[in-house]
Structures are given as structure tokens and as C-alpha cells.
Amino acid sequence: MSTGIKARRWLGRHALHIYGVLAFAYIFTPIAYVMVFSFNRPARSNLTWRGFTLENWTNPCNAPDVCNALGNSLKIGVASTVIATVLGTMVAFALARYRFRGRTTTNLLIFLPMATPEVVLAASLLTLFLNMRVQLGFTTIIIAHVMFSISFVVVAVKARIASLDPRLEQAAQDLYAGEFETFRRITLPLVAPGIAGAALLAFSLSFDDFIITNFVSGDVNTFPKFVYVSAGRGIPADAYVIGSAMFLLAMAIVLAAELFRWRRAKNL
Amino acid sequence: MATAEAGGDLRLSGVTKRFSAFTAVDGIDLTIAQGEFFAMLGPSGCGKTTTLRMVAGLEEPTEGSIHLGDLDVTHKKPYQRPVNTVFQNYALFPHLTIFENVAFGLRRRGVKDVKKQATDALDLVELGHLAQRKPAQLSGGQQQRIALARAVVNRPQVLLLDEPLGALDLKLRRQMQIELKRIQTEVGITFVHVTHDQEEAMTMADRVAVMNHGKIEQLGAPSDLYESPDTTFVANFLGQSNLVPGTRTGTDGGYVVIESHGQKARILQSRCVPGSDLLLGVRPEKIRIQEAGDEVPTGLNRLTGGVVVDASYLGVSTQYLVRLPWGQNLTVFSQNLGITERFRDGSAVTLAWEPDHSFGLAGDAAAGVDEEAAALAAAASAPQG
Ligand SMILES: Nc1ncnc2c1ncn2[C@@H]1O[C@H](COP(=O)(O)OP(=O)(O)OP(=O)(O)O)[C@@H](O)[C@H]1O
Ligand SMILES: [Mg+2]
Numbered sequence: 200m201s202t203g204i205k206a207r208r209w210l211g212r213h214a215l216h217i218y219g220v221l222a223f224a225y226i227f228t229p230i231a232y233v234m235v236f237s238f239n240r241p242a243r244s245n246l247t248w249r250g251f252t253l254e255n256w257t258n259p260c261n262a263p264d265v266c267n268a269l270g271n272s273l274k275i276g277v278a279s280t281v282i283a284t285v286l287g288t289m290v291a292f293a294l295a296r297y298r299f300r301g302r303t304t305t306n307l308l309i310f311l312p313m314a315t316p317e318v319v320l321a322a323s324l325l326t327l328f329l330n331m332r333v334q335l336g337f338t339t340i341i342i343a344h345v346m347f348s349i350s351f352v353v354v355a356v357k358a359r360i361a362s363l364d365p366r367l368e369q370a371a372q373d374l375y376a377g378e379f380e381t382f383r384r385i386t387l388p389l390v391a392p393g394i395a396g397a398a399l400l401a402f403s404l405s406f407d408d409f410i411i412t413n414f415v416s417g418d419v420n421t422f423p424k425f426v427y428v429s430a431g432r433g434i435p436a437d438a439y440v441i442g443s444a445m446f447l448l449a450m451a452i453v454l455a456a457e458l459f460r461w462r463r464a465k466n467l
Numbered sequence: 468m469a470t471a472e473a474g475g476d477l478r479l480s481g482v483t484k485r486f487s488a489f490t491a492v493d494g495i496d497l498t499i500a501q502g503e504f505f506a507m508l509g510p511s512g513c514g515k516t517t518t519l520r521m522v523a524g525l526e527e528p529t530e531g532s533i534h535l536g537d538l539d540v541t542h543k544k545p546y547q548r549p550v551n552t553v554f555q556n557y558a559l560f561p562h563l564t565i566f567e568n569v570a571f572g573l574r575r576r577g578v579k580d581v582k583k584q585a586t587d588a589l590d591l592v593e594l595g596h597l598a599q600r601k602p603a604q605l606s607g608g609q610q611q612r613i614a615l616a617r618a619v620v621n622r623p624q625v626l627l628l629d630e631p632l633g634a635l636d637l638k639l640r641r642q643m644q645i646e647l648k649r650i651q652t653e654v655g656i657t658f659v660h661v662t663h664d665q666e667e668a669m670t671m672a673d674r675v676a677v678m679n680h681g682k683i684e685q686l687g688a689p690s691d692l693y694e695s696p697d698t699t700f701v702a703n704f705l706g707q708s709n710l711v712p713g714t715r716t717g718t719d720g721g722y723v724v725i726e727s728h729g730q731k732a733r734i735l736q737s738r739c740v741p742g743s744d745l746l747l748g749v750r751p752e753k754i755r756i757q758e759a760g761d762e763v764p765t766g767l768n769r770l771t772g773g774v775v776v777d778a779s780y781l782g783v784s785t786q787y788l789v790r791l792p793w794g795q796n797l798t799v800f801s802q803n804l805g806i807t808e809r810f811r812d813g814s815a816v817t818l819a820w821e822p823d824h825s826f827g828l829a830g831d832a833a834a835g836v837d838e839e840a841a842a843l844a845a846a847a848s849a850p851q852g
Contacts, residue, residue, distance in 0.1 A: 364558065367560060369545070373525070373552045373618075374621070380575060
């Protein structure tokens with residue numbers, strides 16, 4: 200057998216693995232870069248490798264304002280997530296369950312904020328706020344974030360409700376559960392994973408948002424805004440630490456959820 | 468609360484259900500006595516499930532009313548009725564354990580000894596050991612039994628069963644039938660049982676309703692339906708029937724005389740519909756098959772000139788397909804007593820039966836024929852080789 204054929208066989212067997220490794224490398228290189236540079240010895244900027252240190256991790260609030268901005272982002276994220284999730288879930292139930300005039304139109308309009316370019320939304324929101332003489336700040340950011348994340352919540356929760364077998368609720372009513380009991384014991388627990396997913400999505404959309412926030416935030420600083428502004432004069436390594444920490448936290452949550460599911464499946 | 472003594476019969480009066488233009492249930496009048504085991508049979512899509520759903524309160528009748536004793540429940544919510552359902556697709560709650568599924572109704576009603584009652588119900592369906600599992604971890608048949616336990620545990624006044632044994636194998640099915648019957652007689656619950664299994668309906672039910680196109684074709688004790696069907700649909704849907712077209716020529720004592728292709732037969736007047744164009748009906752097992760030329764006892768109906776075109780030995784009986792001179796095939800079941808002769812293909816035979824076993828119908832002779840079975844029979848009668 201010639202080596203050419205052998206090589207081709209080997210390639211045939213391992214093509215998928217190679218493809219997988221390359222794809223992962225593509226996705227994770229920037230993240231790995233962030234992590235590595237979070238251990239870089241601090242200077243005004245963090246663009247060249249100067250040597251390993253734990254200093255950034257032990258004191259991540261070293262750079263002026265970085266933790267202040269992070270705190271603002273977290274506050275805004277939580278507030279807008281709670282509001283968008285509650286409102287969006289209610290809209291989703293209304294759209295999925297009730298026939299009313301304008302339902303089809305609403306279903307379409309819900310997609311509009313997703314389809315509109317963010318800068319356009321941002322500019323028009325700013326115009327709106329200025330015309331109404333609303334003081335730019337926390338309130339305007341939260342209003343803006345709720346506005347663009349609510350569509351995502353509605354779509355995610357609605358999909359979950361649609362996949363629910365209506366006979367389950369009928370069976371509950373047949374078994375003497377009134378409307379509210381049926382909702383509390385059957386509907387809500389079964390839709391809950393969809394709502395949780397929607398909330399996570401809303402939070403990450405809010406935490407991540409730069410464009411709209413930049414327009415409507417006035418002098419409130421958020422983490423993305425901080426990173427963007429400091430990019431001009433050099434991003435401090437602390438921002439890399441915070442970025443890495445967020446990533447690790449997200450991974451930990453996913454792993455914990457998997458572990459929990461696995462344990463529960465095993466214990467049955 | 469919900470199971471308060473409303474007492475009495477389940478009465479449906481003129482109950483109709485329309486889905487926009489389509490009429491799924493068409494003016495059903497029905498009274499089911501308290502404690503009765505009532506079965507509903509009918510082809511797919513004839514409105515059985517819709518009828519049950521209206522009794523359960525999951526669907527509102529377009530017209531008509533439903534009473535439980537003196538209580539008008541037509542527009543009551545499902546949770547306000549002392550009625551429970553075993554759903555056609557189980558509808559177990561996927562996020563609750565088997566135990567919690569069964570305990571659900573008890574908890575909602577604020578029953579005290581939930582644990583004992585739910586455990587008893589689980590033991591009743593022999594699945595006590597699975598109490599802590601989730602529905603997705605059970606087989607189809609097990610899920611079905613849980614659905615049964617979840618409904619029965621509430622001891623409702625009326626239990627609606629929508630093909631509750633459909634997914635079980637034959638042995639378990641027979642076992643559950645006995646269990647069901649026992650529960651029903653023990654607790655005195657009214658059972659309304661929808662099934663595709665004729666044998667199940669016939670053996671378990673006090674009365675059977677045969678439905679077709681949203682209407683009740685016939686209602687009665689299983690033996691009445693079988694021995695004396697009112698329509699060709701019932702005659703063909705319940706068991707098999709031979710239907711020979713003929714015309715009424717007169718009466719003879721209490722009998723109607725019908726002539727078919729020059730041969731005369733008699734039908735009890737009470738079992739014959741009015742009109743002159745008739746279908747002479749007789750069940751396959753009522754027919755005696757004998758060699759052409761042999762003497763037929765006097766007083767029997769007979770059809771002569773038959774030729775055996777197929778004989779299938781089935782162990783306890785032999786099934787013959789006999790072609791009559793005008794080309795129609797009749798089915799005959801002959802018990803293998805060992806004293807009567809067995810006939811081969813091509814034998815010339817005469818068919819005879821008691822006049823009291825015939826019935827006279829009108830209409831489409833092929834209504835309600837099980838198409839699959841008919842195709843099989845046709846394949847069997849086709850010349851071999
Ligand atoms: N919600 C609905 N909207 C429109 N048509 C319906 C609806 N529910 C049932 N139907 C129609 O009503 C007819 C009767 O349905 P039903 O479920 O009562 O039949 P079934 O006798 O239970 O049949 P099967 O033996 O297959 O379960 C069917 O033709 C069905 O398509
Ligand atoms: Mg059905």
C-alpha cells in the first residue's frame with residue numbers, strides 16, 4: 200500500500216477531528232489572548248508582553264473607574280433583565296394564548312427592534328429623550344436596554360409556550376386545579392427553563408451593549424463604554440481580568456448546570 | 468367540593484359540537500345510568516373523544532345540555548365537575564414524579580391521607596415501585612397505567628376513559644380489563660369507555676354505543692347490537708356480516724319473506740326494517756354448511772348452489788368463503804366439532820340457518836366494513852398460484 204493512500208485514509212478518518220480543533224482554535228484564540236494578557240505586568244497599555252504577574256488579579260480595581268463602570272453595568276443589567284423578563288413573559292403568554300385584534304401585527308412588530316440597526320435605534324432614542332427633556336443617566340439606559348431585549352425575551356418564551364402540550368393544562372384542570380393553580384403548578388414550571396434562558400440572554404445583551412448605551416447614558420460610565428474609551432490610550436490589564444473573570448463565571452455556571460442535570464439523572 | 472354528591476345519571480340531550488363548519492358531534496341524546504359501564508365504539512374521527520371532552524368540560528357544546536343527576540354541568544369548568552379523564556395520550560405531567568402525578572388531584576382537593584391513597588392507587592396498577600420516577604422514564608404501557616391511577620384515585624362520579632388500554636400488550640390488556648371492571652363494580656363509578664377493541668367493549672360494557680359521523684348509530688346491550696343490528700354500518704363494524712340483497716315478497720306468520728335471486732328466506736318481523744329493497748343479513752357463525760343435495764331440516768332458511776372457494780383452517784373453527792351463483796361471496800365459520808365433514812375448495816354446498824338468526828336491513832351493504840380485513844379476505848379468496 201502506498202503512503203499516499205495511507206495518508207488519505209488517515210485524513211478521511213480524522214477530518215472531522217481536525218475540523219473541530221481548527222474551529223475551536225478560531226473561536227477561542229481571542230479569549231485565550233485575553234486570559235493570557237490579564238497576567239501581563241501592568242503599564243499604561245497592555246499591548247505587548249512584559250512578563251507574568253498576579254498583581255492584576257489580586258487587585259482588579261487598580262485602574263481608576265474600572266470597577267465603578269463594572270458596578271454600573273451589573274446594576275443596569277440586573278434591573279433591565281428583571282423588567283424585560285417580566286414584561287416579555289407576559290407579552291409572550293398573551294401572544295401565545297389569547298386571540299385578540301392586532302395579534303398578528305404584534306407578532307410581526309415584536310421583531311422590529313431586532314431588525315433595526317442599533318445605531319439607528321440609538322439615535323432615535325436619544326432624539327426622543329432630548330425632546331422629552333429626560334435627564335440622561337441610569338433611567339434612560341435601563342429604558343433603552345429593556346426596549347431592545349424585550350423582543351428576545353418574547354420570542355424565546357413564546358417558543359417554549361408553543362412547545363407545551365395544551366393537554367397537560369387540561370389534565371390539571373380535569374384534576375381539580377383552577378386556572379391559577381394550573382398556571383402555578385403546571386404551566387409556569389414547564390415554561391420556566393425558557394424564561395431562565397431568556398433572562399440570561401437579556402442580561403448578556405444588556406451587559407454587552409455599547410452602541411445604544413453610548414448614546415443615551417449621559418455621564419454614567421458602563422464597562423463596555425470604559426473599555427471603548429480607554430482603547431484610545433491603552434486598556435488597563437484590569438479590564439482583561441474582569442473579562443476573563445466573566446468568561447470563567449459563565450463557564451462555571453454552564454458546568455454546574457450540567458453537573459446538576461447529570462447527578463439528578465443518575466440518582467433516579 | 469368537586470366530588471360532592473351530585474348523584475345520578477349522566478344525561479346528554481341534543482349535544483352537538485361544531486368546529487367552524489365541521490360537525491364533529493351531531494345531536495347526541497344519551498342517558499348513562501349511575502354505576503353503568505358504558506362503552507363507545509366507532510371508526511377513527513367519528514367524534515368519540517370530542518364527546519368525552521364535552522362531558523369533562525374541556526370543550527363546550529355548540530348546542531344541547533349535559534346533566535349529572537339534577538345538576539346542569541353544560542357550562543361548568545372542568546375542575547368543578549366530579550368527572551375525571553384518562554386521556555388518549557396519557558398527558559402525564561413531565562416535571563412531576565409518578566407519585567406526584569397520582570397525588571395531584573388529591574392535593575388540589577385538599578384530601579388528608581394523600582400518601583396512603585396515592586400509594587394504594589399505584590399498587591392497584593402494580594407500579595408502586597416506580598413512584599419516584601419521572602414519566603419520561605416509563606414505557607408507554609406503564610404511562611398508560613399511571614394515567615389510569617391518576618384518574619381513579621379521585622373516585623369521581625364519572626370516569627371517562629379514552630382508549631386507556633390501547634398501548635398494552637394482550638396479556639396486560641386482559642389483566643387491566645379485569646382490574647377496571649373490578650374497580651368499577653367496587654366503587655360504583657360510572658365508566659364511559661372509548662375503545663377500538665370490539666371484544667373489549669363487548670366483554671366489559673353493560674351497554675355499547677356505536678358511533679359514526681358524530682351520531683349514535685345504535686345503542687344497546689352487546690348481544691342486542693350483535694344479534695340484531697339496526698344498520699348495515701353496525702352489522703359490518705361489529706363483527707362480520709353476510710348481507711344478501713333481495714326484495715320483500717310478503718309475510719308468513721311473524722316473519723317477513725324476502726326473495727333473493729329466486730331463493731326465499733324468512734326474517735323475524737321485529738328484526739326487519741320497513742321498505743321493499745332489503746338486505747338479508749346473517750352472521751357467519753350462524754350458518755351451517757352442508758353438502759349440496761343433503762337434506763336441509765325443514766323451517767331453516769337456505770341458500771343453494773354455493774361453491775367453496777376458500778377454506779381456512781383456524782384450529783377451533785374453519786372459515787369458508789362460499790361463492791353463490793350470482794357471484795357474491797359469503798363467509799361461514801364452522802366449528803371444528805370433529806363430527807361434521809370439512810369441505811375442500813370447489814365443493815358444492817348448501818348454506819342453512821335458523822330464520823330467527825337473520826336480520827333485514829336497508830342501505831349500503833359495504834358501510835362500516837373494515838377495509839383492511841376485507842382486503843385480506845379478498846386476497847385469501849383469490850385463486851392461488
Ligand atoms: N379542535 C378541533 N378543531 C377542528 N376539528 C376538530 C377538533 N377536534 C376534533 N376535530 C375533528 O372532529 C372529528 C372528531 O374527532 P374526535 O377526536 O372526537 O375523533 P375520535 O372518534 O376520538 O377518533 P379516534 O378514534 O381517532 O381518536 C375529527 O374529524 C376531528 O378532525
Ligand atoms: Mg379519540
